[in-house]
Amino acid sequence: MNTRKEMLQHTFNWYNGEIYEGKFILGFGIFLLISGLLFNLNGSTPTAKALLIPLAVTGFFFTSIGAGGIYSNSKKVARVEESYQQNPQDFVNIEIKRVEDFQYLYPMSIAISLVCFLIAVGLLYFVKNVHWQAIAIALILFGTAFAVIDYFSKERATIYYEKLLNYTEEKAL
Numbered sequence: 001m002n003t004r005k006e007m008l009q010h011t012f013n014w015y016n017g018e019i020y021e022g023k024f025i026l027g028f029g030i031f032l033l034i035s036g037l038l039f040n041l042n043g044s045t046p047t048a049k050a051l052l053i054p055l056a057v058t059g060f061f062f063t064s065i066g067a068g069g070i071y072s073n074s075k076k077v078a079r080v081e082e083s084y085q086q087n088p089q090d091f092v093n094i095e096i097k098r099v100e101d102f103q104y105l106y107p108m109s110i111a112i113s114l115v116c117f118l119i120a121v122g123l124l125y126f127v128k129n130v131h132w133q134a135i136a137i138a139l140i141l142f143g144t145a146f147a148v149i150d151y152f153s154k155e156r157a158t159i160y161y162e163k164l165l166n167y168t169e170e171k172a173l
Helices: 004-042 046-050 052-086 088-101 105-126 130-172
Strands: none
Touching (some): 004 046, 004 130, 046 052
């Protein structure tokens, strides 16, 4: 049975999972930024030097997403208990709608990852320019990271959504 305290804990688990994921995304972004810089500074081949811009762009993207996720979810965590205490059923209904509203992103992210991989393979196979091949490497990293991130996010969303529905069903009885 989902008590009010348990429902609140599930919500905190959801947001804390998002913050934890944001930290990994931020860390990966910083890793890519540093890697691009190190390849450029210490690399002795044109291929290594060509990685600077693609890795910097990809790293900046993940750094921004990670920092933004940590910031926005931290602000939400601070308001969860207050929102829940005001009207638990409205809070749960709003959360159900919020989780349902971003479900379309999961299939879309797999499609984006697939497109990144296909473009990368095409660039690596057909184009012999080191700059385009560096972009292909960045696309592979982007697509892989995107798929991994959403893999774990989808699992957390599914678990949280089930808890929300169970809470609603139990209150209806």
